[in-house]
Amino acid sequence: MSVSSRLTHDQSRNGTGARNGHLPDEIAQDLSAKIASGALSVGDRLPSERDLCTQYAVSRAVVREALSQLKSDGLVAARAGSGVYVTQRDPTTSFRFQNFSVSDLGRLEEAMELLVTIEVAATRIAAKRRTPEDLKKIKRALIGMEYAIASDRLGDEEDYQFHQAIVEATHNPHFISLCQHLEASARNIIRQARSNTKTNHADLMDAVQDEHKAIYKALEDGDEEAAAEAASRHLYNASKRIRIYLA
Amino acid sequence: MSVSSRLTHDQSRNGTGARNGHLPDEIAQDLSAKIASGALSVGDRLPSERDLCTQYAVSRAVVREALSQLKSDGLVAARAGSGVYVTQRDPTTSFRFQNFSVSDLGRLEEAMELLVTIEVAATRIAAKRRTPEDLKKIKRALIGMEYAIASDRLGDEEDYQFHQAIVEATHNPHFISLCQHLEASARNIIRQARSNTKTNHADLMDAVQDEHKAIYKALEDGDEEAAAEAASRHLYNASKRIRIYLA
């Protein structure tokens, strides 16, 4: 009720220039409030789009955009020819790689377990699916890393690019997106760890680079098993190195 | 480029009744992939809505709905009179299992690839780490599922609880949190798929239950390999079943 009175007669015509933000947003908010409040419960059918148009005194395009928001939030589902229905609750909307304190080795273990699992799987897929262009990009990152080491830099940026390039070679956007999130979080930890130590551990970098080369070779050969194995070894060692940084 | 050629002139007009799921979803997916891949970077301006219309050969309503999804995902922001811009999404903050259109089998494939990877890994870990209490909870879910089938219910809630209990047996909060998110998204898709079909496919449930039992046995035995194998087979079949729903 308050809704319709709030939205009808809208402001678009009252020359004063009243500020109203995005009609679709308001409607989406209102509908989602009705759902949350229980006025519309699971399985219920919403009024038809055309009915909502008259209720809110807006065009169908606006209503559709509002509904589209609710759909992408998973609050409702539309069935062509039938109607729009309220779907089940529980918005586990997003996943966050939880911040864990660098000093807690147990937590580090848990985080690495997930990281290793996914990156190893991604590397295996990449070995099967990588294109020549992918290989070129990976090699570029590899050489960049080489150069960084020779320049006495830490090369963590290049390291990141190497892993990133491999994941992109899976050509699976879900893997890419998830690994971006994971690696970005991991990098935070590494940075934290490195800032806690003075020495450069440059000697470790050679080991890192060898492991990278092994991964690259497996990818080049398209050998899934070898790629997975190399990635697994690399990440296992990486977590050991992180512990050294933390020591 | 490949994009436009993939989507232009699409199947909507070829009377054969080709299945093409939700144009807006496809376009949103494509644009968000371009952003993730770096083809469009932060601050860049997207082509105008009218340009996108011609590029994708769809109406403006479709383009606007696609953009509205990206907006609510925080990937882009629109400025009236100016254009739509890529916002500073920091992949650090969160990961979202992106909505993929239920009828686009290619996308489904990609999503399942990630889902299978993670759940199989989780099951393997659970086989190694499950406590007697974990087993009890898993068995309870298994029996609940049995009961649901006998009651001619779909039992998708029980199904979810079964998987949930397994993942919890990893005792790794990151796995638990990620799988919760993934499975919640997957359930939405399954619900959508089922809402698009009339038949109940109750016969399939027996197969599901057999696969569940195999997983449980492996977990009970603490046999990591068998658990991973059983989970892999189950999820592979699950994705086949989803395709049946979509058919």
Added chain:
DNA sequence: GTTGTTGACTGGTAAGACCATTTCATGCCA
């Protein structure tokens, strides 16, 4: 009672038209 058909209704999409704002090149003025 069962079956088959019909027709109203629904979401999905298309196309064209305004509006208010932003943007930028133009040209005027100091």
Added chain:
DNA sequence: TGGCATGAAATGGTCTTACCAGTCAACAAC
């Protein structure tokens, strides 16, 4: 030359109308 008004073009936001294909229930025929 430099700064400032100006106006046309482009853009997102909204509205309108229209058609399509799917759904679903009432109704007619058997």
